[in-house]
Amino acid sequence: MQILSTVAEVQAFSARQWSTGKRLALVPTMGFLHEGHLSLIREGAKRADGVATTIFVNPTQFGPTEDLSRYPRDLQGDLDKCQSAGATVVFTPEPKEIYPPGFQTSVEVTQVSQGLCGEKRPGHFKGVATVVTKLLAMFRPHLALFGEKDYQQLQVIKALNADLNLGVEIVGMPTVREPDGLALSSRNTYLSADERRQALALSRGLKAAQALAKAGERDAQVLLERIRGFLTDAKIREDYVALVNAQTLQPLLRLEPGVPARALIAAFVGKTRLIDNLSVVAG
Numbered sequence: 679m680q681i682l683s684t685v686a687e688v689q690a691f692s693a694r695q696w697s698t699g700k701r702l703a704l705v706p707t708m709g710f711l712h713e714g715h716l717s718l719i720r721e722g723a724k725r726a727d728g729v730a731t732t733i734f735v736n737p738t739q740f741g742p743t744e745d746l747s748r749y750p751r752d753l754q755g756d757l758d759k760c761q762s763a764g765a766t767v768v769f770t771p772e773p774k775e776i777y778p779p780g781f782q783t784s785v786e787v788t789q790v791s792q793g794l795c796g797e798k799r800p801g802h803f804k805g806v807a808t809v810v811t812k813l814l815a816m817f818r819p820h821l822a823l824f825g826e827k828d829y830q831q832l833q834v835i836k837a838l839n840a841d842l843n844l845g846v847e848i849v850g851m852p853t854v855r856e857p858d859g860l861a862l863s864s865r866n867t868y869l870s871a872d873e874r875r876q877a878l879a880l881s882r883g884l885k886a887a888q889a890l891a892k893a894g895e896r897d898a899q900v901l902l903e904r905i906r907g908f909l910t911d912a913k914i915r916e917d918y919v920a921l922v923n924a925q926t927l928q929p930l931l932r933l934e935p936g937v938p939a940r941a942l943i944a945a946f947v948g949k950t951r952l953i954d955n956l957s958v959v960a961g
């Protein structure tokens with residue numbers, strides 16, 4: 679497994695890759711890798727000749743009061759995991775390599791970035807869109823894989839890839855969960871044992887709404903109240919709970935057969951902000 683730390687090295691690697699006609703998969707991450715990330719690397723290895731993983735805690739996607747300085751890191755552990763999952767290249771740049779002095783360009787996806795996390799974390803998706811565009815531009819992969827756990831992020835990345843004609847196949851992969859339903863997240867490491875139990879309200883609330891919809895409930899308010907009941911019972915503070923069109927992310931008043939819908943939650947468990955989402959199908 680090759681380890682790269684500069685943009686010039688990545689560009690030279692990409693040029694070699696294209697000249698040999700090999701297919702490259704890219705898995706961008708912020709490190710502290712868990713099974714969710716590893717499922718992306720393994721899938722990339724199945725679909726391409728090589729998989730590049732990036733490990734970069736991107737400062738521009740954190741707000742001033744967010745957890746940038748305490749974001750969990752474990753570079754050696756991550757490199758071992760990348761290797762055993764089948765990554766062929768890992769890119770671990772320093773922030774100044776990605777944002778050198780004079781850096782002044784940003785990418786903003788104006789529609790699907792609105793609402794949900796876009797509203798609650800101003801500037802977040804501008805930071806994500808900019809760094810992902812840079813990574814896609816320097817690696818020029820054939821495909822790039824992202825988890826559906828960050829569902830709005832996935833839609834933002836699909837939009838920038840289409841709008842900027844980057845020509846990458848963007849692959850969304852299902853959320854990987856603990857056996858009890860908790861969505862894997864690097865931020866789960868912040869949770870105490872009690873908070874870990876409280877956090878189950880997110881996946882349980884979503885599952886309950888999904889079951890209610892399957893049983894015939896179409897009214898968004900009823901479905902959202904079902905989710906909120908779980909959060910309230912677990913004494914978790916809601917950041918948002920929403921039922922949206924799965925593609926446009928516009929809020930839905932009712933489920934309609936044939937219109938793909940998604941229920942999304944962001945909530946604070948103690949000080950830790952967790953997100954989760956599930957598809958909801960009209961029964």
Ligand code: PAF
Binds near residue numbers: 736
């Ligand atoms: O999902 C993440 O870990 C990050 O938002 C990403 C896509 C690697 C961009 O920094």
